[in-house]
Amino acid sequence: VEIEAVLRVEDLAKRYGAKPVLAGCTFELYAGQVTALVGANGAGKTTLLTVLSGLLAPDGGTVVACGRVALVAQDRPLYDHLSARDMLRMARHLNLVWDEDRATRWLRRFHVPPNRLCGRLSTGQRTQVALAVALGRVPDVLLLDEPLANLDPLVRNEVMAELLTEAAETEMALLMSTHVVAELGGVADNLLVLTHGTITLAGQIDDLLANHRFYVGPRSAS
Ligand code: ATP
Numbered sequence: 001v002e003i004e005a006v007l008r009v010e011d012l013a014k015r016y017g018a019k020p021v022l023a024g025c026t027f028e029l030y031a032g033q034v035t036a037l038v039g040a041n042g043a044g045k046t047t048l049l050t051v052l053s054g055l056l057a058p059d060g061g062t063v064v065a066c067g068r069v070a071l072v073a074q075d076r077p078l079y080d081h082l083s084a085r086d087m088l089r090m091a092r093h094l095n096l097v098w099d100e101d102r103a104t105r106w107l108r109r110f111h112v113p114p115n116r117l118c119g120r121l122s123t124g125q126r127t128q129v130a131l132a133v134a135l136g137r138v139p140d141v142l143l144l145d146e147p148l149a150n151l152d153p154l155v156r157n158e159v160m161a162e163l164l165t166e167a168a169e170t171e172m173a174l175l176m177s178t179h180v181v182a183e184l185g186g187v188a189d190n191l192l193v194l195t196h197g198t199i200t201l202a203g204q205i206d207d208l209l210a211n212h213r214f215y216v217g218p219r220s221a222s
Pocket residue numbers: 016021039040041042043044045046047048179
């Protein structure tokens with residue numbers, strides 16, 4: 001079955017000054033599917049996600065998105081002098097499309113104190129606020145830069161489960177970066193491997209695991 005791509009990236013290139021950081025990146029994202037973006041530190045994951053979000057202009061190639069794209073950036077930028085609740089209120093004013101219920105449900109689900117200033121939240125709680133803001137925008141494509149970093153292992157599973165539910169319910173495409181492949185094992189449909197700024201492996205995770213030998217972390221004992 002052919003699935004329609006919601007984001008199409010072709011021959012994308014990005015330099016910082018003279019230093020090439022991305023080159024020849026070509027891939028697609030699909031509605032309702034989870035794609036893991038895996039690469040070593042410095043491979044260019046953050047740069048790629050930032051370019052896809054539209055916050056950073058590429059030096060070459062094209063990005064075509066069908067619908068809205070939202071990014072949960074690696075540093076979870078928030079207005080630190082606003083409470084978590086006011087952060088959502090602000091987002092409501094800044095976005096033409098905004099699902100208040102969806103955003104506040106996420107904060108409640110992960111027990112973020114709504115009246116605490118964002119600047120006083122833990123790094124894990126900041127991630128939850130950033131996720132709430134991104135989901136409230138009802139994106140067709142959600143870009144997540146190391147979404148599970150700084151979360152407790154138990155909360156990690158809950159966040160992944162909730163994100164999968166949201167993706168399935170709204171046909172949202174998820175692209176999430178990680179340098180721990182095992183983190184997304186059994187979760188992601190597709191895998192993109194970024195090596196020194198170039199996509200060196202792309203496809204359905206099941207196919208890749210069957211046809212390539214690479215280390216994906218310890219297997220569970222069961
Ligand atoms: P990490 O897993 O450590 O976050 P990453 O895969 O996300 O790494 P990037 O943050 O995209 O990689 O960085 C890719 C390369 O570009 C690195 O060599 C980095 O030092 C460089 N780089 C990133 N941002 C800038 C910038 N603003 N100016 C110059 N070089 C940069």
